[in-house]
């Protein structure tokens with residue numbers, strides 16, 4: 001009996017131990033840009049210059065954005081919607097309400113789960129931007145991004 005118990009304990013221990021380090025590394029991966037919380041972001045009125053609109057909102061943490069200094073984030077896709085916007089709208093799995101790239105940008109910011117860009121993590125883009133960005137700020141963000149064709153590399 002004792003031998004069996006020891007064998008069983010050993011088996012349980014070997015099953016458990018390889019999981020421990022990987023669980024740890026997954027947890028530490030999630031700390032970082034994705035831990036951006038609503039409290040860390042001020043209200044953006046839209047009266048700010050465009051660079052400030054993006055940096056105040058924290059978009060550069062996760063996105064490369066042409067023309068915005070320091071916007072080299074790699075968590076989400078490069079925001080070159082002048083190129084990618086039309087691709088998203090014609091994607092067979094796109095089920096959102098947007099019919100223009102401008103509308104697609106607004107939708108993506110306010111309700112990111114409507115379409116998750118293939119190859120990028122879902123539930124990562126914050127869902128609370130609708131409460132932080134004024135209508136004017138959203139308008140300016142969409143107006144800026146829909147014209148970006150800059151060549152930042154896709155991940």
Ligand code: HEC
Pocket residue numbers: 033034035036057058059060061062063075076077078079084088104105108109112113115116117120121122123124125126129141
């Ligand atoms: C914590 C990281 C994070 C932050 C901060 C973030 N995003 Fe995103 N965003 C993502 C990820 C990941 C995706 C891709 C998955 C998806 O579609 O939800 C994405 C997708 C998008 C898309 C769709 C892009 C495409 O190629 O179709 C747009 C537009 C966008 N984000 C704009 C913004 C703007 C504007 C801000 C700031 C107001 C912002 N994001 C802040 C992570 C982030």
